Amino acid sequence: MLKIDNLSAEIGGKPILKGLSLFINAGEIHAIMGPNGAGKSTLAYVLGGRPGYEVTGGSVTFMGKDLLELETHERAALGLFLGFQYPVEIPGVSNVQFLREALNAQRGARGEAPLSGGEFLKLAKEKASLLKMDMEMLKRQVNVGFSGGEKKRAEMVQMGILDPVFAVLDETDSGLDIDALRIVGDGINTIMRKPERAVLLITHYQRLLDYVKPDFVHVLADGRIVKTGGPELALRLEEEGYEVVAA
Amino acid sequence: MTEAATLPTTRDEDWRYADSEFLAAANPQAINHWRTLTVPAGETRARYSEESSGAQCPGSVERYRVHVERGGRFEAFHLVTGGRYVRHEIEVTLEEGAHFEFGGVTLGGDDKVQEFVTRVIHAEPNATSNQVVRAVQWGKSTGNFLGRIEVVRDAQKTDAAQNFRALLLERGASANTKPELEIFADDVKCAHGAAIGALDETAGYYMAARGLPPEVARKLQVQAFIADAFANCSNSDAADRLLEGALLKLDGAVI
Ligand SMILES: Nc1ncnc2c1ncn2[C@@H]1O[C@H](COP(=O)(O)OP(=O)(O)OP(=O)(O)O)[C@@H](O)[C@H]1O
Ligand SMILES: [Mg+2]
Numbered sequence: 346m347l348k349i350d351n352l353s354a355e356i357g358g359k360p361i362l363k364g365l366s367l368f369i370n371a372g373e374i375h376a377i378m379g380p381n382g383a384g385k386s387t388l389a390y391v392l393g394g395r396p397g398y399e400v401t402g403g404s405v406t407f408m409g410k411d412l413l414e415l416e417t418h419e420r421a422a423l424g425l426f427l428g429f430q431y432p433v434e435i436p437g438v439s440n441v442q443f444l445r446e447a448l449n450a451q452r453g454a455r456g457e458a459p460l461s462g463g464e465f466l467k468l469a470k471e472k473a474s475l476l477k478m479d480m481e482m483l484k485r486q487v488n489v490g491f492s493g494g495e496k497k498r499a500e501m502v503q504m505g506i507l508d509p510v511f512a513v514l515d516e517t518d519s520g521l522d523i524d525a526l527r528i529v530g531d532g533i534n535t536i537m538r539k540p541e542r543a544v545l546l547i548t549h550y551q552r553l554l555d556y557v558k559p560d561f562v563h564v565l566a567d568g569r570i571v572k573t574g575g576p577e578l579a580l581r582l583e584e585e586g587y588e589v590v591a592a
Numbered sequence: 593m594t595e596a597a598t599l600p601t602t603r604d605e606d607w608r609y610a611d612s613e614f615l616a617a618a619n620p621q622a623i624n625h626w627r628t629l630t631v632p633a634g635e636t637r638a639r640y641s642e643e644s645s646g647a648q649c650p651g652s653v654e655r656y657r658v659h660v661e662r663g664g665r666f667e668a669f670h671l672v673t674g675g676r677y678v679r680h681e682i683e684v685t686l687e688e689g690a691h692f693e694f695g696g697v698t699l700g701g702d703d704k705v706q707e708f709v710t711r712v713i714h715a716e717p718n719a720t721s722n723q724v725v726r727a728v729q730w731g732k733s734t735g736n737f738l739g740r741i742e743v744v745r746d747a748q749k750t751d752a753a754q755n756f757r758a759l760l761l762e763r764g765a766s767a768n769t770k771p772e773l774e775i776f777a778d779d780v781k782c783a784h785g786a787a788i789g790a791l792d793e794t795a796g797y798y799m800a801a802r803g804l805p806p807e808v809a810r811k812l813q814v815q816a817f818i819a820d821a822f823a824n825c826s827n828s829d830a831a832d833r834l835l836e837g838a839l840l841k842l843d844g845a846v847i
Binding site: 393394395396416417418421422427429432433434435436437438442443444446447448450451454503 | 794800801820
């Protein structure tokens with residue numbers, strides 16, 4: 346599904362990713378852990394085509410296409426979802442309006458018919474209740490005045506509505522209370538744990554991985570994957586730290 | 593010299609941001625013509641308009657003077673999308689307890705100069721006024737708001753607010769504002785704010801990451817930005833028409 350080969354990228358002339366390779370097949374859940382500043386969010390943004398993140402080498406193939414050739418919105422229509430470490434506020438635009446426009450833009454790009462207002466609301470209600478989020482929240486402006494945890498939960502409602510084939514979730518667990526963590530974990534499993542889908546979880550803690558069991562755990566340090574293992578690697582990291590395990 | 597024979601120039605304070613070419617060639621009679629309106633005590637009057645003259649029209653100047661009697665309400669909501677030069681000017685005098693509600697949007701590209709000029713005179717106590725102006729400019733266009741608030745002596749408990757924000761979609765576009773407050777009473781609330789900025793790129797990227805093409809994302813952002821100007825319109829159909837008119841012009845633009 347996703348093939349990242351020897352990827353290098355820089356921000357403002359500063360090299361951040363330094364030859365990173367990662368293969369993800371359909372049906373798999375991968376976790377990336379790594380010290381602050383290692384380049385985890387940078388990887389997510391490069392996959393998401395964020396302006397200012399310049400690819401200087403390597404390739405990324407997604408769903409058989411050259412991902413790096415596509416515009417950000419085209420990547421989304423192809424089925425890529427990026428859960429933001431810091432979800433963005435959009436004053437004056439409601440979640441309902443935003444997500445309906447976004448879903449219908451994606452559907453249009455794929456040659457599918459748009460959803461009517463009624464159909465969309467039904468879908469939004471279903472996904473909001475999956476994440477135990479009040480519909481009233483979805484009528485409010487996108488992320489404006491949401492608490493840190495509410496923003497993360499809203500990201501997962503967005504993911505449910507947009508129904509991607511591959512999701513990169515950048516610290517979706519940070520800022521969540523204990524109950525919310527379980528709800529979000531269950532939500533990720535319900536939406537994404539399917540044979541034709543895949544997830545890349547970026548996290549600092551084992552606790553999310555208790556709910557969303559990864560098939561592979563990678564350690565990203567200084568712009569590269571320096572170690573790969575099974576779920577037990579995350580437990581070892583938690584006990585012993587990056588310095589010992591990834592050395 | 594009579595008033596009607598004189599042409600204003602950009603050296604006049606109130607015309608400082610006007611299009612000088614247009615002024616030089618203008619008809620003094622037309623430019624100095626004021627329409628007048630009186631809002632009777634306790635009643636409400638409203639004006640809504642879109643000025644969308646095409647490029648073949650050198651410009652238009654519309655000026656009106658309104659007197660609002662005790663407890664009356666005057667509301668004016670205007671959209672300016674035309675040019676080259678469009679000026680919309682309102683002078684309002686408020687009696688005791690009267691209210692003036694104003695919302696204006698300028699939206700345009702090329703080398704258009706589009707402006708709102710208001711003068712609100714709080715002539716008696718307890719009158720209130722609220723003005724919200726939004727400018728959306730691209731190309732080499734300019735959006736201006738010159739708002740003057742005068743509170744006479746004894747006009748206690750005046751509450752006057754004025755807010756201007758400009759969104760410049762391209763480098764080369766510009767906006768000017770000049771709030772002027774002349775307050776001769778002491779128990780008065782006067783609020784004014786102004787900000788000029790570009791589209792929020794982070795929000796634009798977030799929207800793209802959810803699948804919105806850039807022009808759709810921009811439209812949503814502009815819509816949210818100008819909606820403030822029409823939010824207090826008591827006629828929601830009129831407000832919707834103005835908003836749709838603005839978005840239609842944006843759709844047709846090459847930015
Ligand atoms: N706009 C920028 N200009 C310069 N350097 C940047 C910029 N954005 C990020 N960086 C640098 O890139 C490096 C990688 O940052 P990144 O956000 O990818 O780290 P991360 O692994 O996600 O860390 P964390 O665990 O703290 O979220 C850091 O050293 C950071 O300072
Ligand atoms: Mg990060």
